[in-house]
Amino acid sequence: MPEKMVERNRKSQAPMNLDVRRDERAKPDSSLRLFIYRHFIRKCKAPSIAEMVKGAGWSRKQVDTALRRLCESHAFVLQENGELWRAAPFSAVPTAFPVKVGNRSCYGNCIWDALGIPAMLAQDARIDASCGCCNLEMTLNVNRGRLQGARGIIHIAVPARDWYKDIVFT
CATH class of the missing domain: 3.15.10.60 (Alkylmercury lyase)
Incomplete structure (x- = not known):
């Protein structure tokens, strides 16, 4: 019984496929994801949208589109203003942790x-x-x-x- 519930939940809540070997669309998303995590690791803070645009060499629209797709993975969450709120396990805003x-x-x-x-x-x-x-x-x-x-x-x-x-x- 528990195995069936786990499988059902896995299928109903499946995050986006971020395997760049199988999904051509994920290649630019993967490079942005890598940029974001490297920034967090180096500076212990989230990159701003402007820093992502500059770092990726993309337009604001391209960054926004890639971020929306990354959010489908549930590892990333945006604030209402479009800036990063979370790139799990990192928080872009101060927390109680x-x-x-x-x-x-x-x-x-x-x-x-x-x-x-x-x-x-x-x-x-x-x-x-x-x-x-x-x-x-x-x-x-x-x-x-x-x-x-x-x-x-x-x-x-x-x-x-x-x-x-x-x-x-x-």
Whole structure:
């Protein structure tokens, strides 16, 4: 039974195919995605649309179109003004999940994403988070890819199948 539910949800919520070997349309999207992630990794902040236009050598319309397609993958979410809000696991806006990696600080969108940043970068990190319901401060340390001395529970109240119905709430 659970296998059928997982398969049904996978099919109904399937993200866009970003495999550039099979989808010619994805090639420019892939180069923009790479530009965005490299920018986040170097600067711990999102590139602006203007920086994407300049970095990609594209028109604003081309960047907007590629960003809309990247958003179909659910890894990217735009703000109302068209600027990046999220390129998972990074948040382009300050959140309650700051991640200190080396001498840089960036933000995760949630605790799950915050833990994904040191995993993605293969670096040690400190995450100064707080509980969403009671505001209790929590410090998490990741050392050599492992969460150190952590006690507690990560409570994900929204089922994964529903995350993208309202990703900001989730």
